[in-house]
Amino acid sequence: xxxxxxxxPVHHIAPAGxxxxxxxxxxxxxxxxxxxxxxxxVRVRYKQTALGVGWAVAQPxxxxxxxxxxxxxxxxxxxxxxPYPVFTYCALLPWQLFAFALxxxxxxxxxxxxxLTKVYFPKLLLPLSAVAVALVDFTVSFGVLLLLMxxxxxxxxxxxxxxxxxxxxxxxxATAASLWLSALNVRYRDIRYTVPFLTQIxxxxxxxxYPTSLVPEIWRPLYALNxxxxxxxxxxxxxxxxxWPGITVLVSAAVVVVCLVGGLIYFRRTERTFADLV
Amino acid sequence: xxxxxxxxxxxxxxxxxLGEREPYGTLRDTLVRAVRAPARWRRADRSGAAxxxxxxxxxxxxxxxxxxxxxxxxxxxxxxTLLRILSRITEPTRGTATVRGRVGSLLEVGTxxxxxxxGRENVFVNGAMLGMRRHEILRRFDDxxxxxxxxxxxxxxxxxxxxxxxxxxxxxxAAHLEPHILLVDEVLAVGDAEFQRRCLxxxxxxxxxxxxVLLVSHQMGQIRRLCRSVLWLDGGRLRAAGPTGxxxxxxxxxxxxxxxxxxxxxxxxxxLGDGEHRLVDTTGPVRVRVHLAAHVAVTNxxxxxxxxxxxxxxxxxxxxxxxxxxxxxxxLTVELPSLPIRPGVYRWSMALFDGGNNLSGGRxxxxxxxxxxxxxxxxxxxxxxxAWAGILNLRGALTIDRQxxxxxxxxxxx
Numbered sequence: 001x002x003x004x005x006x007x008x009p010v011h012h013i014a015p016a017g018x019x020x021x022x023x024x025x026x027x028x029x030x031x032x033x034x035x036x037x038x039x040x041x042v043r044v045r046y047k048q049t050a051l052g053v054g055w056a057v058a059q060p061x062x063x064x065x066x067x068x069x070x071x072x073x074x075x076x077x078x079x080x081x082x083p084y085p086v087f088t089y090c091a092l093l094p095w096q097l098f099a100f101a102l103x104x105x106x107x108x109x110x111x112x113x114x115x116l117t118k119v120y121f122p123k124l125l126l127p128l129s130a131v132a133v134a135l136v137d138f139t140v141s142f143g144v145l146l147l148l149m150x151x152x153x154x155x156x157x158x159x160x161x162x163x164x165x166x167x168x169x170x171x172x173x174a175t176a177a178s179l180w181l182s183a184l185n186v187r188y189r190d191i192r193y194t195v196p197f198l199t200q201i202x203x204x205x206x207x208x209x210y211p212t213s214l215v216p217e218i219w220r221p222l223y224a225l226n227x228x229x230x231x232x233x234x235x236x237x238x239x240x241x242x243x244w245p246g247i248t249v250l251v252s253a254a255v256v257v258v259c260l261v262g263g264l265i266y267f268r269r270t271e272r273t274f275a276d277l278v
Numbered sequence: 279x280x281x282x283x284x285x286x287x288x289x290x291x292x293x294x295x296l297g298e299r300e301p302y303g304t305l306r307d308t309l310v311r312a313v314r315a316p317a318r319w320r321r322a323d324r325s326g327a328a329x330x331x332x333x334x335x336x337x338x339x340x341x342x343x344x345x346x347x348x349x350x351x352x353x354x355x356x357x358x359t360l361l362r363i364l365s366r367i368t369e370p371t372r373g374t375a376t377v378r379g380r381v382g383s384l385l386e387v388g389t390x391x392x393x394x395x396x397g398r399e400n401v402f403v404n405g406a407m408l409g410m411r412r413h414e415i416l417r418r419f420d421d422x423x424x425x426x427x428x429x430x431x432x433x434x435x436x437x438x439x440x441x442x443x444x445x446x447x448x449x450x451x452a453a454h455l456e457p458h459i460l461l462v463d464e465v466l467a468v469g470d471a472e473f474q475r476r477c478l479x480x481x482x483x484x485x486x487x488x489x490x491v492l493l494v495s496h497q498m499g500q501i502r503r504l505c506r507s508v509l510w511l512d513g514g515r516l517r518a519a520g521p522t523g524x525x526x527x528x529x530x531x532x533x534x535x536x537x538x539x540x541x542x543x544x545x546x547x548x549x550l551g552d553g554e555h556r557l558v559d560t561t562g563p564v565r566v567r568v569h570l571a572a573h574v575a576v577t578n579x580x581x582x583x584x585x586x587x588x589x590x591x592x593x594x595x596x597x598x599x600x601x602x603x604x605x606x607x608x609x610l611t612v613e614l615p616s617l618p619i620r621p622g623v624y625r626w627s628m629a630l631f632d633g634g635n636n637l638s639g640g641r642x643x644x645x646x647x648x649x650x651x652x653x654x655x656x657x658x659x660x661x662x663x664x665a666w667a668g669i670l671n672l673r674g675a676l677t678i679d680r681q682x683x684x685x686x687x688x689x690x691x692x
Contacts (some may be wrong), residue, residue: 008458013366013375036406044394047435115390119383119407120366273370274292 009085016272026122033121037129042136056137057144061090067092071209080211082240083152089145090239091208091232094170097138098177098228099199105130105178106185106195109274116275123271124264127178138167145239147253166234173227173256179263183270186277207232212248224251227259282378283340284459284490285364289373291514292334292340292359314587333359335514336373343378346491348505348522350498350529356514357494373622379458379490382408393437397428397447400436404451418454425476426450440664441489446476453480459490479503486689498526499555543572545646551611560656560671564614568628568648574602576643580635583612584627586647593619593669599635617654620671624652 027034045055064085071077072084081089105127109116112126142163151154179184185191207214215223224230230252233245305505334356341347349357362368390407391400401422415422423432426447428439436444453476462481469681481504485491495501500521501508508525510518512532518525550557551565566583580599587593596612626648634640659673660666 008379010367010379011377011381013363013370014368015372020543032412033406033409036403040392040395040399043399047394115407117362117367119409120381121407121409185398196648272369275362 023122027124027128030122030125034125034129034132037125038132038136041129041133056140058142060089060096062146063092063096064089067209075119077210078214079201079243080213082242085153086145086149086152086240087211087236089148090208090236091206092167093138093141093145094231094235095203095206095208095228095244096229097134097167097170098174099129099203100137101131101171101174101178102181102199103195104133105174106181106191108178109182109186110189110192123274124179124267127175127182127267130182131174131178134174135167135171138170139260149239154240156239157241159241162238166231166238169234169253169256170231170235172260173231173252174258174264176256179267180259182228183263183267186274202226202228205229212245220248221251224248225255227252227256231255282343283376284343284345284378285341285375285492286339287364287373287375290334290337291332291365291372292356292363292368293330293371294333295330303409306307310465316519332371332514334363334370334511337516338373339509339512339516339519341490341492343490344485344488344505346485346505347496348501348508349511350496350501350508350526351511351517352533354550355511357511358463359514361463361492361513362492365461377459380409381459381461382452382455382457383461383463391444391448394435396435397423397432401451402446402449405455408452408455410451410455422450422454423445442664449477457489458626460484462491462493462495486532498530499650501526541644542575543576545570545628545630545644545648546607546645548609548626548628548648556648556653556655557617558655560617560619562616562655564617565611566614566625566626567609567611570608570610570630570644572603572605572608572630572643574628574632574634574643575602576634577602578598579643580627580629580631580640581610582631582636585629585652586625587669588623590625593624594658597635612684618659618670618672619654620660620667620669621654621656621658624654626652 012072050241067088068085072079084259107127108130109123115121116123116126146156181191181195205223205226212220212223212229212233224247230249231247236242237245286457323394337356337360349360351357359368361383363370364377365383366373368515373536390404392403395403401419402412402415406412423429426443426449428443428447431439431443436447439447442690460481462477478500481491481493485504493504495499505522507520508518508522508529509516510525510529548566548568549555551567557564568583578599579601581601582595582597584595585593585619596614598612627646628648629636629644629645631640636642656671658667659671660668
């Protein structure tokens with residue numbers, strides 16, 4: 001017998017009106033599926049590729065080496081007095097999280113079309129699981145950062161305790177963008193081709209290879225409309241110190257909150273048509 | 279509880295847009311529209327000129343707890359749409375439904391299996407997708423594996439499984455979900471006879487345990503065996519709802535009347551010469567008898583019979599021409615010396631032409647993909663392992679001689 005006839009779930013099915021509540025309790029109910037999605041992704045990557053999770057480390061590490069040679073050494077980009085490799089790797093970590101989540105999640109709804117036309121589950125899990133996988137990678141490559149800092153004889157100060165907060169900030173930024181892109185990709189298949197280009201451009205307008213101090217001070221609030229600016233600045237501040245990037249963090253955080261709420265609403269509004277569209 | 283129906287639907291309707299093969303547009307189209315008519319682009323996007331169709335239209339019914347109900351109707355009558363709405367995969371355009379209990383479906387067999395993961399890993403991932411909790415899967419894990427009969431391969435990636443093994447494992451997971459309400463969409467049309475027997479057995483168990491079952495099928499035999507009552511959908515509307523026997527009878531009569539009214543000729547049914555659609559002995563001569571109502575005389579005509587596999591691949595084909603016979607009901611019997619193919623579910627596809635065949639400009643009188651399916655339940659005569667069973671089902675004989683003759687050498691040495 002089904003366990004507990006007492007708490008039989010009752011579902012009322014009706015055409016949704018214009019306003020759909022974001023049922024967070026439902027997400028909680030399906031948390032094991034989120035876990036299964038993330039676990040499957042990580043497990044498959046580990047099995048399919050020779051380097052396995054090593055890719056999580058190799059990608060930012062190699063990018064760091066290339067940036068250090070070309071921007072740090074040859075172009076002589078300043079790095080606020082911090083060894084350039086540490087300086088750029090610090091920024092590459094949240095950047096990688098963001099970029100990976102963007103690429104994976106924008107395709108997540110479409111690649112899981114067989115599943116979502118066969119069983120019911122909150123579609124929000126799809127972009128969320130992409131972000132969660134990115135967080136797993138992030139955690140792995142964060143260990144490398146600590147090694148790198150030790151190599152340069154640097155020790156993180158007490159501000160490093162705020163790293164989880166910045167990681168959350170990065171994850172929220174990635175989620176906000178992912179919600180929009182994954183939902184848009186169902187309707188407009190162009191998105192899939194736009195995302196690689198988008199992330200490339202986005203990398204240049206984010207202080208990964210260069211410091212924010214390069215941007216004239218009056219332009220910084222405008223610059224911080226790119227939420228990754230606040231994320232990267234906050235991350236650097238927490239790990240290698242420097243001035244507290246108050247204004248950029250505030251502006252970026254505000255942008256993320258607006259995009260996240262907007263993204264949730266847009267996603268919820270369109271998800272009911274996913275099964276009919278994909 | 280008890281008095282409340284497990285499922286009650288009120289005026290359910292689902293509208294689809296027709297025409298556009300790809301319902302998703304491109305960003306460019308939307309932008310172009312936006313630029314051309316900034317004020318109206320949103321509305322134009324929605325109402326458009328695209329014709330729409332009601333795949334389901336004003337359907338109301340109640341299904342009591344523990345009922346086993348069949349849903350019948352022609353292709354495109356809205357059966358699958360109804361199941362999709364009840365399982366919350368898609369939303370209705372109109373109307374409401376209340377579903378009391380956890381809903382499980384056998385319609386997603388195999389969905390979400392990842393080839394790189396082992397059987398064990400896939401059981402957990404797939405279970406989670408079907409809404410099972412981890413502890414539930416743990417508790418039933420041995421049952422699931424035993425039911426699927428893949429014990430020895432449970433830690434092997436499923437890409438090394440035969441398709442039969444994959445299907446059995448997937449079904450085993452779905453079957454152990456233990457939902458209050460089970461939705462089954464034509465799942466029995468796939469898999470071999472053994473697999474179908476398991477499905478049917480499981481559904482019997484489920485209904486005996488007092489759970490509610492909704493079964494979509496084209497096979498009236500299955501519906502008769504399993505269901506106490508039937509919903510008949512016709513063009514998206516609920517045409518009739520009632521006890522199984524009467525409703526199916528009504529449905530079949532209406533289908534026949536429609537076919538006859540359409541003129542030309544109509545294939546009325548088929549059997550194996552004895553009223554059966556199940557073939558156990560494939561070695562003897564196999565007779566395929568097709569009942570035909572010819573409303574016109576056929577002269578110099580062509581009768582084609584094809585045997586199709588699960589994926590509609592052609593297993594065999596036979597052509598009979600030139601044919602001539604007067605109008606009236608006829609039965610055409612094709613005799614095959616044997617049908618040495620592996621057990622499973624197959625379909626006949628047939629066509630009748632007048633004054634030539636499909637290539638020489640004959641007139642197509644009627645074309646039919648026969649229902650019910652042909653269920654081949656022969657014992658496997660060849661290799662016992664799924665991976666080597668292949669499509670042929672032939673007994674092989676091996677002789678080993680004591681002294682072999684010297685094999686002629688390919689290169690003569692002088």
